[in-house]
Amino acid sequence: MLTMSVLFAVLTCGLYSQTPGKGKIALIQATALPNQDLFMVDYDPVKVRSGVSVHLDKLLGLFEKAGEMGADLVCGPEDMQNIGSYGLFIDVKDNETGEILFNSLAVKVPGELTNRISAIARKYKMYIIAPIYEEEGGEIFNSAVVFDREGKIMGKHHKTVIPIMETWLVSTGD
Numbered sequence: 001m002l003t004m005s006v007l008f009a010v011l012t013c014g015l016y017s018q019t020p021g022k023g024k025i026a027l028i029q030a031t032a033l034p035n036q037d038l039f040m041v042d043y044d045p046v047k048v049r050s051g052v053s054v055h056l057d058k059l060l061g062l063f064e065k066a067g068e069m070g071a072d073l074v075c076g077p078e079d080m081q082n083i084g085s086y087g088l089f090i091d092v093k094d095n096e097t098g099e100i101l102f103n104s105l106a107v108k109v110p111g112e113l114t115n116r117i118s119a120i121a122r123k124y125k126m127y128i129i130a131p132i133y134e135e136e137g138g139e140i141f142n143s144a145v146v147f148d149r150e151g152k153i154m155g156k157h158h159k160t161v162i163p164i165m166e167t168w169l170v171s172t173g174d
Contacts, residue, residue, distance in 0.1 A: 023072040023073065024069070024070055024071045024072050024073075025071065025072065025073045025074075025075070026066035026069065026071040026073070026074045026075070027074075027075050028059065028062040028063065028066060028074060028075070028076055028077065029077050030055070030058045030059055030062060030077070032055060032082045033051055033054060033055050033058075033082065034051075035048075035051060035082065035083075035085050035086070036048050036051060037085075038086075038089050038092055045094075045095050045101075046095070048086075048094075048101065048105070049096070049105075051082070052081050052082060052083060052105060055080075055081070055082040056080060056081060056082075056113065059076060059077070059080050060116055060117070060120065063076070063117065063120045063128060064120055064124075066124075066126070067120060067123065067124025067126055068124070071124070071126050072126055072127065073126060073127040073128075073129070074126060074127070074128045074129070075128075075129045076128070076129060076130045076131055077131065078131045078142075079131065079132075079133065079142075080130060080131055080132050081105060081106075081107070081113075081132060081133055083102060083105045083106075083133060084133075084165075084166070086101050086102040086105060087102040087165065087166055087168065087169045087170065088165060088168075089101060089102070090102075090168050090169060100169065102133075102140070102169050103135065103140055103169060105133070106132075106133040106134055106135040106140045107132060107133070107134060107135065108134070108135055108136075109132075109134050109136065109143065109145055109153070109156060110153060113132065114130070114145060114147075114153065117130050117145070117147060118147055118151035118152070118153070119151060120151075121147040121148065121149065121150075121151040122149075122150055122151030125149045125150075126149060127146065127147060127148060127149060127154075128146070128147040129144055129145070129146050129147075130144070130145045130146075130147070131143070131144045131145075132145060133170070134156070134158075139171040140169055140170050140171060141158040141159065141170065141171055141173055142158070142159040142162055142166060142170050142173075143156050143157065143158050143159070143173075144156060144157045144159070157173065158171070158172075158173025158174065159172075159173050160172060160173045160174065
């Protein structure tokens with residue numbers, strides 16, 4: 001069963017909301033598709049990237065839905081790429097790049113994924129917070145990328161307190 005949801009809250013806001021005095025905040029969550037479990041005999045490395053792509057398409061569709069509903073700010077779920085579990089396998093290489101699988105799935109900011117998110121923010125004139133695994137300067141960060149109403153990246157935050165399972169491959173932010 002596929003579960004997707006957009007949760008709304010209307011808060012009294014100041015200058016930056018679309019409606020003076022009120023702002024709509026949307027929180028999105030989609031049930032993750034099953035990852036290719038590297039412990040299972042039916043693991044197929046060819047399906048990893050397509051699974052990530054399908055999951056991202058679901059989430060970006062929810063960003064669109066929130067925009068259609070008039071959201072001022074949309075917050076995505078942590079690990080939008082749905083790749084966190086691959087970080088447990090530090091010895092598994094990506095067939096395409098030869099890198100550690102988890103590292104090869106992290107994205108550049110700006111890049112193709114952030115360009116897609118930017119277009120949604122611009123189309124609906126809303127802020128978006130997109131939590132993604134990012135590759136920057138040879139390191140991987142658990143990042144929250146913030147987009148303004150014009151789709152420009154306002155900034156990003158590299159997570160400073162990371163769970164123990166991320167410490168093998170994810171760098172701590174500052």
